[in-house]
Each structure stands twice: as C-alpha cells, then as structure tokens.
Amino acid sequence: MATLGPSGFSPYPVAVYEGILNPPPGKALMFNEIVDEEVAMREAAKAMLTRPNPTIFPGPQVLYAWNEEAKEKARLVKKMAEVLGAKIIPMYDYRPKYPKINPAVEINPNHPNLTIWHNKIKACIFVGVHCHYANVALKIIRAETDCFTIAMCGMAGHEDAMITLRDQHVEEMEKFIKIAEEVKKELGK
C-alpha cells in the first residue's frame, strides 16, 4: 500500500507554495535547490541506478513518430532504459481511463500513483509528457508515494519533481546517457 510522500495525502501543498520555482535556463532544480545541469543529471542517474524498480514513463511526445525529433528521442529513451536498467511504462494518452487501468503496463496522469504503488517503483523519469499532465501527475505522486521523480522537460521544467531538467532535447538526452554510463561504472554496476 501506499507510503505517503512529503506532502501527505492531498496534492497540496504543491512545490510553488513552498517557494520552489522552476530553474532558470541552463540550470536544473534538485529538490529546492538550483544546481548545474550536470550535477542534477548525476544525482538523477544515481537515483535510477540505486533505487528499486526504476522506471521511465515516456509520454505521447516521444511515443509517436510525429516529427524527426520524436523519432530520435524514442531511440534515446530505449537506450536510457538499457543503461539505467529501467523498465519503460508508457503514458500513451491522458484520458481518465474507464473502467480501470492495467497498472502493470500503463500509467495515466489522472492516477499515476496506482502504477507506482502496483510496481513498487522508487525512482522514475517523466519524458515527453505535456507539461500540464506531467504537473498534475507529479503533484499526485509527490503527495501519495515515496517515489523519487525526475522530469526531463523540453520546456521550463516541473518544480513538483524532485529533480527537474529543463530544455531537454536530443543533445541533452545524449549527455544524460553518457553521465549515466559513468555513474554506473562508478557504482560498479
């Protein structure tokens, strides 16, 4: 069953009400601290490599082949999962699903906690999810689970994640994979 996160049962208080804002361009956010992107990437990789059942949640922007960047990012998501030894569970659309989801194979922004609880996921990466849905989901996860959340955002980031990487595109994802490989080696995995 659920272990409550830092915010308790309700999605309130949310991070911005605790004074946490998205990092400025070129920087990353780690909990409530603005740090260099590389520092955050190392910590993110470490969390994924050391916590139980790490999982990547790719969203529609990388799942579908709607443009060249998406195709390239999909390839990198796959590679990232290999390096991190992580599972991939897709957030393929955003509807409130009826009558129920299958938490073993899918995640939904309206009740992401179900998938996290079911699979006992203790670290995850959101990538390619539209910002609003990432934020809705991350608030619920922050409130209702003890999962370490990492957001790889193509825009300004998500302060409700524990680590936020902003403006993440192909180049940055490649950089993260490289750092993850290094961390993995350092950890002797």
Add this chain to the structure above:
Amino acid sequence: MKRSRVNIRMPALGGQGAVTAAHIIATAADYEGYYAVSNPFFGAEKRMAPAESYARIGMTPIYDRGEVVYPDVIMVFHPQVITMGKSYTMPFYSGIKRRGLIIINTEEDLLTEEDKEFLESLEVKVLNFPATKFAIDIAGTELSTNMAMIGALFGAIGVVSVEAIEEGIKSRFLKKFVASGGTASLDSALERKFKKKLELIEKNLNTAKAAYELAQRWAQEQGLEPFLPPPPKKVAV
C-alpha cells in the same frame, strides 16, 4: 499662490462637441509643451441632454482623472446649463476654485445677484461670450460653437498659442479619430456641410482665432495673469 495645474470643466448639451473640445484643448496644450489629459463623462447621453467633459493642463505629469469636481475654469457651452439646470452640479459653478474663471456661451447676463456675490467673494471672473453667434457669423454653422469656446478659453487663460490650437484642431480632423457612434455620425454631418475637410479646418480655426483675440483683450482689461507659467518644455521620455 501660483498654479501648477488648470482643471477645466465643460458643462454642455449632447451634440455640442464638448468632448471634441476637451480633446482639442488637451492636444493643443500637449503640443505647447504642457502635460495634458482630457476625458468625457459619458452616460447614455443623447442630443440636448446634459453632457460634460473635462480637460486638465499642468506643469507636471497628471495622474488625476474623471470628473473635475474642483475646477479652475468652467466653460458653459449652452445657456440651458444655467437656465434649465442642465448640469451635473447645482449651481453649475459649485466647486470652483478661488481666482477661477467662468466662460458662458450667452448673449445676455444669466447670473443672479446671489451668484455674482458668491463668485466675487472668490475672485472668480466671468466672461459672457456669445460663442454660438460667433460660430454662425464666422464659420456659418452653430456646429463650430465648440471652436469659439476653445478660442475664448485660451485667449483668456493665456497659456496656449494660436499655433498650438491649430495643431489641436488639425489632429482632431485630419488624423483617424475614434469617437463613439453618435460622434462619428455628427462628424459626417459636419463633413457633408463643409464639403471638404480643409475648408472645415480653416473655418474652425478662424472661429477659434477670432474668439481668442476677443478673450485676450478681455483678459487684459480685467488684468488677468496667465494661468500657468511657461510650459515645462517636456522632453520625450
């Protein structure tokens, strides 16, 4: 006490062009180098109903807006403002400041002894000026009443030149101007009447100029000082 601001209240009747007058007054003052703001007080006023507009001219940036409750100058555009009480205030000069000025468009003296006594106690000067008659005589239409009133104002308070008035009038009639629906149709009536815009401007200007000269002479006779120091020569920010 030197003034640093002249607040003008213009009680008029709907259709007389008091809003246009406020606009031209403020534009001319702005051109002259003062700070200026104009605004109407709009209700659902129709023709011949009471209507008021306001202009403020000053030496420093003007924040104040809305109805001028404490005017330095009151310009009565129509005798009915006084004779029929078509005014938002009662009497029409309530709130007038010490050493203020009242210009009334009238051919006869409309003030009672009581009015005069009160105004004299505040050293307020009154100029009875037949603006409509002036407009008909010079421009050939009573629609130029507002131009005569503008000329009289600046002639009397002595702060804005004829050249600046000309700029104000041109900016009103040559540039694309936003008016309410009613004013827009009045504009086209004016244009039909005068055929050409330039002709309109010239006639308006002549009316204003003649009124300016008359009021200037009157102010000299009365020993009126200019209402404001020379313009602060505002520089573009």
Add this chain to the structure above:
Amino acid sequence: MQTATDTVIYNRAGQRVVSPDYLLFEAPRTKHFMTGSEAVKEAVKRASVDASVSYPITPQSEAAHLIGELWVEGYVGVYFRGESEFGVMSEIAGCALAGARTITTTSGPGTLRAFENFPMWAGTRIPVQLVLMARGVNSPLSIQPDNLEVGFLLDTGCMIWYAENAQDLFDMILAGFVVAEQPDVHVPVITVVDGFFVSHTREAIMLPPDDIALPPYNPYRAPMPVIDAEVPPGRFLRDPFVMKSNYISYATHASWQWEVRSAIERSRPYAKHYLRGLIEEFGDPTAELVFVACGTAAAQAKEAVRLLEEEEGIKARVVKLKTIRPFPIEELRQAVKGARYIFVPEFNVVGWLEREVRRYLYGVSDAEVIGGPRVAGGMTMPAEVIVKEVLKLTGKEVKHVL
C-alpha cells in the same frame, strides 16, 4: 545585435518580428496623444494576434471596434461579433484551443454574463487575453467605472493585472501575451483598467514603431496538446469530465486546480521582468502614510500625495499594485515597512483590495490598515477627498477645499 547572416522574420501582417525585450524596452518610442481604447488598438497591432471576437458593451466597445479595423487591415487573422459575452468567451476559447493567440474585451455585466468561461479558460490552460474595462454591475443599471467585478474574478484561475493609464495598458497588453504564453504559465491574463477613466481619457503615450511586432504564438509549446489534429496523442479530450468514470478522480481534480494556481505563481519572475516589477512606488520612501492601490485609485492617490506635501506638509507615498493575481505579497510587505497608516482607496463598495491587503499583511505589519476612501457607481475620487480622509485621521482641518 543583428549580423548580416541573421534572417529577418516577418509575421503574417508583414511586420518585422522582434524580441519581446526589444519591443517593450529597447525600440525607440515616439509620443502620441490618444485614448485608452486607441492604446488597445496600438498594442494589438504590434502583438501578432491571430484571433479576436467582440460584443458591444460600454465602455469597451470602441476598443473592440478598433480590433475589427486591424482585422480589415490584415493585422488580425480572425474577427467577428459573437452572440453575447458568454458566446464570445466560448468562441475565443475555441480559437485558443485551435492554436491562436487571442484577445477580447468586455465590461461589467458582460463580464458576469461570460463568467462561466473564465474558470474554464484557466482549467484548459489557454493563454487568452481579456482586456477588462471595469464598469458597474449592480442593478440599477450603471455604465460607469466601478470595479466590483474584479473582486468576483480574483479566484477564477486567471492572472489579473491592473493598468493605471493608457501607457500601462499598452505595455501590459504586450507583456500579457508574453507572460501568459510561457509554457510553464500558460493561463489566461485579464488586463484590467477602470472604464472611462482610462478607456475614454486622452493622454500622451509613448509608442514603438508599428512595423515591428511580437514573435507569433507557437501553440506546440503549450502545456496541453492543441486541438488541431497535428499533435499526439491522437486520442485526446480537452477537458474531460474527471468526476466519474474512474476511481480516485477527485485527487486528479484537486491536483489540476493546484496546477492552475501554480501556473499563476510561476508567472512571477516573468511578470517581474516584463512589467519592471509587480509594484510601483511613488512619493517619499520614508513616509509613514502609505496608500496601497491599483488602477485609477493609484492615480488619484498620487495626486493626493502631492497635495498633502504641497498644502499640508505631510509626507505620503503610494504603493501601486500592478498585478493582483499573482498578488505581490513579498513586494508589498517590503514596501510597507515603516508604514504607520495604510489607506486602501477603491472604486467599489466592498473593498476587495482592502481584504487582500489585510490578508497578506496580517501578522507582518504593525501599520493600521484603513479601507478607504471608497467611491462607487461611477463616482470620481478627487484627490481632495482622499486628502480630507487623511486629515480627518490626523485631526486637521481641510483648508483648500471649499
């Protein structure tokens, strides 16, 4: 700096696209003399606006007419008159959902008729801009300035900015699009002015050239998929009924609402930059007498500060709030340090700004907060009246008012 290899980009109207910073802060400006309604047109003309829908109501109608002229001139893509404010705000929502930069205007009863749309706009995360020219909403009918309606709008999930004059309004409209469209903000912005006092007042305003404009809106940076069948997921309902059809959907709804409010909070750094601060201070910074106000009330308070200084020898100052949502909490707390008396002059009978000020100063400031002076129904608030209120407090007689 532009080099020879940089490509110059033009928008659909043929204007050169420049950065928001250039348009707002760097481009040379020239003086014009115009009304607040005309300032709206000038702002929209430089904002690469895609769509606008209008409906007549005094005093915003002129601004709406002028946006129509811009459509005829090719500066605005889509424009028509809707059936009512409820219809207009829904049509505008449709335009925004389909990926357009949109603007509309309304006033008083129109705002209330449209009301159901505002929380919907915020919930569906569209960066619509509503220019609100506040007017009375009570029965009996009034068309005059009275900003009671703003008190109703405070918690709709829209950003609320308050402009003091035509210049503020022009700059705020441009900044409004820029801030509202940030991907992590992306909620509607309501730019408020007091009707007539700004819409129909003519004053000098500094404008950048009209052959440059904001970069066009990019709907693919929005936090939700745009409704154009060009972006995944292909299966996408905006906005679903989350109250049934699945379990624990209540938490979804709660989270969604917090997200909308978070979005407003995220606008702070952007607004601070593009508005040059969320507040503006006027007068002697050491004065113990402070007016906290927005819009025309701030303008009138500035005049009162002058009168108090010149005629009574009393030092006073004004803290003008440029944003109401987000509320400039920290800025206000800093600004009123050292204050003994805080007056909150307002153009409504309920004193919604006073409530806000008290809420955020509670336990933080020792100053006495005085909710007033207050006028309503379209009344003017002469600076002399404000002075009178202050003098009452200090036990002084009023000399200059007859």
Add this chain to the structure above:
Amino acid sequence: MSFKIYEINEELLDVMPQEIRDLQFKATWGNPKRGVMDLPYSKELIEEHSLCAGCPESMALRYILASLPNPEDTIIVNSTGCTSLVFPHIALHTVHSLFGNQNAVASGIKRVLEWRFPDKVKDVVVLAGDGATVDIGLDCTLQSFFRQEKITTICFDNEVYANTGGQESGLTVKGHVFKMAPKGKQWDKVPFWQIAIDSGCHYVARLTVSSPKRVETVIKKAIYVAREVGPTYVHLYTPCILEIGLNSDDGLDEMRQRDKERFAFFEYMTPQAEEVINRKKEEGLL
C-alpha cells in the same frame, strides 16, 4: 493528413498496449470511403464507452465515428451530458468545454483552423444532447447557423436530461411525465429540425439510429456540405432506455417504432447542398 500522430515510434512499439497498436495498424485512416461496413473488420475509433449497457447513444457514436470521411483531420466538440463521459475514449482530438457553448467553441476552432491551415481540410463536428443543443445552448446553436459557420451539428435527442437524472427538456414530448414536469410536459416538443432549416442550415436530417447505413449516408452528406457550403444539422433519436423504463436490449426496437412516427426519416437540402451531394455521389464517396 495527420495520420502520423497515430504512428508509434518503432523502438517503443513493444511497450505499447494492443489497443494503441491497433489504432495505428487496424483503424481505417485516409480512406473517405470508410463506413459502417468496416465495423466488424477494423479497429474502431471508440475504445470503450461509459454509457448504460445497451444505450442507443453508444450505437450512434460507433456509426458516426465509422462514417467520418476524414477522421484524421476531424475535431469533435461536445457538451456536458452522458456523451461527455464517452468522449475521453474517442481516438480523435475532441473538446468538452461547458454546458451549452459547444457551437460557439466549434465556431472558434473552425475559423482558426481555416486560418492556420488554409491548404488542409479540417472538419469540425458538434455532437451534443438535446438539452445542450436546444435548451441551454439554443442561442449558441442558432447563432452559429445564422453566421453560416462551416460546421456539422449533430443532436443526440433522447428527449430528456438523462445525465442529471431524468428531467423534462425542450425536446420531451407533450404530456410526458419527467422530473421538473411532475404534471406532465405542458407544451409541445420543439421541432428543431424545422428551426434549423429556417435558421440557415444547408442540410438537415431527422432520423433514428436504427439503420447504420442510413446514419452513415446522412453523416457523410452533412460533413461534405458543411465543408463547402455552410452549417448542417442532423437530429438523431437516441432514446434513453433507462428513463423510459426499457430493458438494455430494447433500444433498437424502440427506435424502429419511432421510425414510423415522430422520427420518420426526413431530409432537407438547399440547392448548393444538393450540388455538393450529387458531386460526391459521382465521385463514389456517397
């Protein structure tokens, strides 16, 4: 064509559930000749529905979605009501906004899509219940007709407010007892198909959904005409079996009975609409 938004990146194909893979490989995209006859053989654009078992609205939705000539570039706007519970499960870009503003929202979407994509066909379809179309949304519905918006409006007429628990609506028949009409409805059913004609619609049809093929033809005609000429209106009887006390398997029978009386098939078209329809027939698309 926007079919690419349904195409899954190859690397991630293995993590996607069957229903999503089917949408890419087994749905009928890019084929204007698609229709209800594909239903048994193709992936439907509706995944599941959250309506009552046997609800005729679910049949109507399946037939309509199977008949859209251009689903990959079709936007559907709906309104609050039973159908808004189904919309999350439709594999298209759809909008639920408020109760009653659907035609206004659709007007905005259609005009902006025409402005943003002048070289593409983007169909906008409104689909709402009788309360949304004729009662609370009447103003927005009619005004979109007056303005000649190029959208197709489909009304699911179940003659009652069903989602809120069975209240009388403007389309309830006279005398029928529902909540808020405890003495029976006091006035006649609003003949909205006729009002649609008088308000400027170029193609209007009234029918039940008892015949899938007929639904297909009507929907295609309505969309083709809206695309080129102006507003079109389709009035469908989709009885609320729950509120009129029928069993789950009685819906079809109820519609067949009404086919003979107040929902007898009725069709209207303007000469411009007829020209479009004839041309589409010649092209083999109808």
